[in-house]
Amino acid sequence: DAGVIQSPRHEVTEMGQEVTLRCKPISGHNSLFWYRQTMMRGLELLIYFNNNVPIDDSGMPEDRFSAKMPNASFSTLKIQPSEPRDSAVYFCASLKVSRGQRNTEAFFGQGTRLTVV
Amino acid sequence: GENVEQHPSTLSVQEGDSAVIKCTYSDSASNYFPWYKQELGKGPQLIIDIRSNVGEKKDQRIAVTLNKTAKHFSLHITETQPEDSAVYFCAASRNSGYSTLTFGKGTMLLVSP
Numbered sequence: 001d002a003g004v005i006q007s008p009r010h011e012v013t014e015m016g017q018e019v020t021l022r023c024k025p026i027s028g029h030n031s032l033f034w035y036r037q038t039m040m041r042g043l044e045l046l047i048y049f050n051n052n053v054p055i056d057d058s059g060m061p062e063d064r065f066s067a068k069m070p071n072a073s074f075s076t077l078k079i080q081p082s083e084p085r086d087s088a089v090y091f092c093a094s095l096k097v098s099r100g101q102r103n104t105e106a107f108f109g110q111g112t113r114l115t116v117v
Numbered sequence: 118g119e120n121v122e123q124h125p126s127t128l129s130v131q132e133g134d135s136a137v138i139k140c141t142y143s144d145s146a147s148n149y150f151p152w153y154k155q156e157l158g159k160g161p162q163l164i165i166d167i168r169s170n171v172g173e174k175k176d177q178r179i180a181v182t183l184n185k186t187a188k189h190f191s192l193h194i195t196e197t198q199p200e201d202s203a204v205y206f207c208a209a210s211r212n213s214g215y216s217t218l219t220f221g222k223g224t225m226l227l228v229s230p
Contacts, residue, residue: 105163110160
């Protein structure tokens, strides 16, 4: 498997523009996470899907952020409108989990470095 | 929710020395503690993990210890090498179907030749 695939790797956009980040989880994984990484705040969980259903979106900073997972092999994180303070590296991670099963390794993608100017 | 504190934020050692990174957590129900290594321009990658039924785990030059009573766990790297230079993250989660990882802020380890 190629691992978790994120695109684009780098994105530079102007303030006010819409930004869409994409993620393809590892085949067979049923949980998907979006994280944001900044120097000040470290790795923050934005939203978590299980079997394509959003379970916890309490980390989404505000209504400008939205995430979808239309099927088991694809997820998007959208920011509309984008602001300079959204500049960060956004990571997608996936793992396979079942009820009653012990936690297993979360695999991270390479990340998307977003710069909003 | 869970809160994970990690220290130090930066650590510089000479090649061959040992490095220790410490984390504390707040949720007594947490029972899974992975450590991730993040190299420049890459995503975090799991290097070792420990579950609450174990006090220590070793994998070659890497070891983790867990003290559930004190709610702290540590990463030990012996005989450090320049390629160990990276950012290391500890994390904690509950052992349930819908648990999520809470990460520490990270430790930048620099190993000088």
